[in-house]
Amino acid sequence: MKINYIACIMLVLTFSTVQAQDNYEKLTISIGVVVSDLETSLDFYTNIMGMEETGELDLDGSFGKVSGLTGGKPLLVKILKLKNSPDATELKLVSFGNEKTDMDNHIQDQNGMQYTTFFINSTENIIKRIRENNIKFLGDTPIQLPDGRNFILIQDPDGVFIEIIGH
Structure with missing residues (x-):
């Protein structure tokens, strides 16, 4: 019996990719954006872009430190979606009062x-x-x-x- 090694490798690679894709709980991603002014950005994304605020996360400094996100600063995350649906991508806005980008x-x-x-x-x-x-x-x-x-x-x-x- 002659084995087609290229076909076997392709099958393994395809199976590995499918396995990795099956590992995801959601088919969307959440995108976090650090903004200079939270209210100004909320206004832009809701009133100009038409997104809706669907929730928020108010995380204390200890979570910021143990998670490695902020080094100990608290963070208030505003969650926006194009449509309030579990299948909608999330845009998460957070501000630390940093300078505005050029x-x-x-x-x-x-x-x-x-x-x-x-x-x-x-x-x-x-x-x-x-x-x-x-x-x-x-x-x-x-x-x-x-x-x-x-x-x-x-x-x-x-x-x-x-x-x-x-x-």
Whole structure:
């Protein structure tokens, strides 16, 4: 009997990947963002981006220390979702009063999380909210993509780039 070693290796790799994927309890991830001003960022993500606050975590300094998150500082985490559903990705905002990030940059200027993409059905209302709140459109956006959808690029109050794609 001749064994096809390449087929065996591919089978093992496929099984390992499936096993790793089956290890996850949720099919979404929670993204934590440290912001300079919690209320300003909450206002942006709820009133401009249309997210809803779905909960919070009020963690004392001892948890911050033993978990390795803060070295001993307490933290109040505000949890936002596009829709209050267990299957929705969470955006977790927390502030330690750090200085605001330089807003005159591009995604290539820093490492780490630089942008978040929101896919929406209609861009009409969000464009209206962006303009009413004097938020700067970046580049020549809004622009139309080849597939007919609009592409909008703005920044949140701390300089995180926000891509908005929709009709």
